[in-house]
Amino acid sequence: xxxxxxxxxxxxxxxxxxxxxxxxxxxxxxxxxxxxxxxxxxxxxxxxxxxxxxxxxxxxxxxxxxxxxxxxxxxxxxxxxxxxxxxxxxxxxxxxxxxxxxxxxxxxxxxxxxxxxxxxxxxxxxxxxxxxxxxxxxxxxxxxxxxxxxxxxxxxxxxxxxxxxxxxxxxxxxxxxxxxxxxxxxxxxxxxxxxxxxxxxxxxxxxxxxxxxxxxxxxxxxxxxxxxxxxxxxxxxxxxxxxxxxxxxxxxxxxxxxxxxxxxxxxxxxxxxxxxxxxxxxxxxxxxxxxxxxxxxxxxxxxxxxxxxxxxxxxxxxxxxxxxxxxxxxxxxxxxxxxxxxxxxxxxxxxxxxxxxxxxxxxxxxxxxxxxxxxxxxxxxxxxxxxxxxxxxxxxxxxxxxxxxxxxxxxxxxxxxxxxxxxx
Numbered sequence: 001x002x003x004x005x006x007x008x009x010x011x012x013x014x015x016x017x018x019x020x021x022x023x024x025x026x027x028x029x030x031x032x033x034x035x036x037x038x039x040x041x042x043x044x045x046x047x048x049x050x051x052x053x054x055x056x057x058x059x060x061x062x063x064x065x066x067x068x069x070x071x072x073x074x075x076x077x078x079x080x081x082x083x084x085x086x087x088x089x090x091x092x093x094x095x096x097x098x099x100x101x102x103x104x105x106x107x108x109x110x111x112x113x114x115x116x117x118x119x120x121x122x123x124x125x126x127x128x129x130x131x132x133x134x135x136x137x138x139x140x141x142x143x144x145x146x147x148x149x150x151x152x153x154x155x156x157x158x159x160x161x162x163x164x165x166x167x168x169x170x171x172x173x174x175x176x177x178x179x180x181x182x183x184x185x186x187x188x189x190x191x192x193x194x195x196x197x198x199x200x201x202x203x204x205x206x207x208x209x210x211x212x213x214x215x216x217x218x219x220x221x222x223x224x225x226x227x228x229x230x231x232x233x234x235x236x237x238x239x240x241x242x243x244x245x246x247x248x249x250x251x252x253x254x255x256x257x258x259x260x261x262x263x264x265x266x267x268x269x270x271x272x273x274x275x276x277x278x279x280x281x282x283x284x285x286x287x288x289x290x291x292x293x294x295x296x297x298x299x300x301x302x303x304x305x306x307x308x309x310x311x312x313x314x315x316x317x318x319x320x321x322x323x324x325x326x327x328x329x330x331x332x333x334x335x336x337x338x339x340x341x342x343x344x345x346x347x348x349x350x351x352x353x354x355x356x357x358x359x360x361x362x363x364x365x366x367x368x369x370x371x372x373x374x375x376x377x378x379x380x381x382x383x384x385x386x387x388x389x390x391x392x393x394x395x396x397x398x399x400x401x402x403x404x405x406x407x408x409x410x411x412x413x414x415x416x417x418x419x420x421x422x423x424x
Contacts, residue, residue, distance in 0.1 A: 001279040001286070004315075004348040004390065010276050011290060011316055014298055015323035018177040018248075025165055028157050030219060030409070031175035032325040037151040039168050042141035047098040049075075051136045053107040054125060055099055057086040063104075063131040071122050075099055089125055098137060105136035144168075154326045156219075156409060179249050179324045181215045182224035182242035183208060186235060186254040186264070187304065192227050206376065207253045207302075207309045215251075218318050218409060219325050223247050230255060232267045239271065243295045248324070250297055251317060254304030257287040264301050265289060273299065281390055282348040284308040284373035288316065305373035311350045314385065318408040330411060332387060332402030337395055338364040345393040352378045353386035353403070365403050382406060 002010070020034030049055065054071065056063060072088035077095040084090050084099035092098075092105065106127060115124035144150060150164060151157075157165075157175070165173060190205040191198060198204070205227060215222050223245040228234045235255075242250050255264045256278070268275060268291050278289040278301075285308040289301030298320065302312035322330060338356055343349045352368045365386050370378035387402040388395060395401070405411045 001281050002277045004280055004282045007277055007280045007288075007290070008316065008319055011298075011320050012323050012329065014276065014290075014292060015320050017326040018179065018324050020174045021177050022172050023175050025162065025171055025173060028165070028173050028175060029159070029162060030217065031157050031173075031178070032219065032327060033151050033153055033155045033157065034174040034176050034326070035153045036149060037165070037170070037173060039144045039146055039148050039150045040170070041168060042146050043143040043167055044138050044140055046140050048138050049092045049094055049096050049098060049105045049136065050138050051105050051107040052094050053092060053105050053136065054089040054111060054122075055084065055092045055102040056089050056104050056106060056131055057084075057102045058104045058131060058133040059086075060103070060133050062133055063127060065127050065130050068124065068126045070124055073099075074121070091122060103137075104131050104133055106131045107136065154328070156327070176325045178219060178221040179321050180223045180245070180247050181220045181249045181251060182245060182247035183211050183215070183222060183226070184224075184235070184238050184242070184250065184252040185227040186230060186252060187227075188229040190227055207304075207306050210306070210310065211251060211253070211313060214313060214407070215317075217407065218313075219321050220249070230263065232263045232270075235264065235267050236271060239267075239293065239299075243293070243297060248297050249317065249320065250293065250299045251302060251313070252300070253302045253309050256289045256301035256303060262287075268293075268299065281346060282311075282315075282350065283344075284350065285311040286347070288312050290316070303373075306376050307352075307373040307379070310379070311385075314404070314406070314408070315350065322408060330404070330408055332404050334400050335403045336362070336364045336398045336400055337386075338366045339397050341367055341388065341395045343388050343393060343395075346390055348390040349388040351386045351388060352382040354381060354383040355403075365401065 069089040071091055072085050074091040075082055075096045076093045079096060082099040084101045086101045090099050090102060110129040111125040112128055113122040113125050117123050150168060151161060185205055185208045189202050191202050192205050212222055212225055224242050224247060226238050228238050255262045265278060272294045273291045275291045279286055280288050285303050287303045291299040293299050300317050302309040351371055353365050356364055356366045358364050367386055368378050368381055385404045
């Protein structure tokens with residue numbers, strides 16, 4: 001049985017970053033930048049108004065309250081270049097391009113309109129407040145200047161990133177290729193069709209929908225999803241199908257423990273796979289198996305209990321995917337326990353948990369009831385995983401433990417703090 005940290009090291013040593021590919025911006029959500037992206041333009045691309053009001057020329061000196069101006073023209077969002085009379089005001093709307101020759105905006109709330117034309121548009125105004133040079137303007141390049149770094153290499157592209165890249169007019173980006181993943185469920189007791197009535201001894205296949213949802217969200221691409229009975233020949237054929245589909249990671253659930261029908265280790269050996277470790281000093285998920293298949297794909301044999309599969313994915317498969325995507329190794333947040341806890345020594349314990357604010361306003365972590373590996377309902381109440389160290393048997397309230405978000409990409413979105421550069 002291998003220590004948890006040594007097992008993770010083994011997985012990461014077997015993984016290398018995948019090459020880049022160019023993808024449409026519309027397909028870039030959940031991808032990782034292959035190189036840095038620099039802005040091709042100023043954003044905004046022109047000086048524009050931050051308020052509905054009137055554009056004026058202050059000549060860099062400001063204008064006192066009480067000054068009157070004739071209003072000459074109107075500038076709305078979408079209008080092009082306007083050459084303004086520097087001695088007159090120009091009615092302007094939020095987002096509209098600043099007319100040439102003018103350098104400040106006075107909001108409509110800070111003027112008195114005392115003349116209007118037949119269309120009720122202002123023709124003469126009086127300032128109710130002083131106007132400072134440059135006030136209420138959005139300058140060209142104020143958000144990001146042309147040539148400035150928009151996104152660094154190895155950056156997860158979420159909705160915020162899409163907004164920026166779309167604003168820069170980028171139709172395509174270079175992203176790291178997604179790891180191609182095959183999902184194999186084993187067990188003659190499994191029923192995939194939720195509409196099919198269960199026979200005595202049968203159970204619903206709950207892990208497969210979870211894995212099929214999590215793998216794409218974590219940055220991978222599912223290329224095969226299959227359920228096979230407890231038959232070595234059928235499983236070997238499924239592995240061959242996964243290889244034919246170009247799978248770089250193969251995940252299976254079940255048949256890796258010590259029972260008579262736990263046939264996967266023997267199938268792997270018969271095919272010439274290299275088993276890198278089998279059994280990890282952790283709970284849940286101790287029977288986890290990691291191997292390199294003959295064609296080079298990496299194989300993760302996850303235990304069959306649903307929560308064991310969840311833990312195996314979160315703490316072994318997702319780190320592998322991070323490495324293949326060029327992301328840094330994940331490190332947990334360091335947070336205090338809200339209460340005492342005990343565990344069996346010698347095993348790292350991954351506990352369903354949630355974050356809580358203590359009486360002093362300090363953030364801590366609460367371990368939830370229902371930690372057994374067959375119990376999925378407590379996952380709904382979980383917001384994080386708490387990792388209790390292998391060398392501890394008893395922990396007291398206030399002891400610091402490693403805490404991980406339920407999904408690795410949630411940690412990516414939280415920035416350096418989520419990779420251990422700082423503690424909350």
